[in-house]
Amino acid sequence: MMKPSRLLFGTAGTPKSSKKRNSISGIERVKELGLDCMELEFVRGVKMGEATAGKIFEKAEEEQIALSVHAPYYINLNSLESEKVDASVERIYRSSRIGNLCGARNIVFHPAYYHKDRPEKVYDKVATLLKELSSRLTDEGIEVILRPETTGKGTQFGSLEENVRLGVDIDNVLPCIDFAHLHARSNGAENSYDEFYTTMELIENELGREGLHDMHMHVSGIEYGKKGERNHLNLDDSDLQYAELMQVLKDFKVKGLLICESPDNEGDALLMKKTYEGL
């Protein structure tokens, strides 16, 4: 799949108003709404077969909708049990293989928990596993970008710096920047023009203009406390300064996919797209 030539807006999963809950119907609805992309939610397991993936590929091509994949939630590359680490790698692998057949380029996942380990030790473990997986995917001709997501809780591996560093260190790995999670993880910071600007600057410094031209983002409203993320909210019910975020994305000429994870996924995706286009 090609890198997008502009900033695309879309929904996490099928839009709320989709006639049916399946992905084909979701792609049609994304198109009707005037949105540009959709994230396939494999969050409870990769249950999709190859035949369905082929149909989704054709539909997405026909409607010119870009697809990405969210891998299962149950992934922990730093599990204390080695079988669980192996199963986690396999879930990302299967998400990549089936996602690739769907035509998805970006494969998003929550990488790991720290448990009681030092962050540096967890980084080394996650990086080693992702390097192996990236080579395996390349050997098998599966062309995807693995996207460790910035996580919403301090107990989860996946700070902005950690995920950007994975992108610097490993081929075919780039971060998924979840702005709601960064806001929740910092207990209310990361929510102004200047803070969003600093985030983009870090990405540009570490990954170059190329990094800004190949972004994958999650945005939604969010409720949070001292321990970080509680649950997702609609933008208007939250304190997320999305208009300032849109301004920063415009100022940095960011290209890529912006996936809306609000409960009203399509309403907020459209709200952000209109705000962005109005700047």
Ligand SMILES: [Zn+2]
């Ligand atoms: Zn996620």
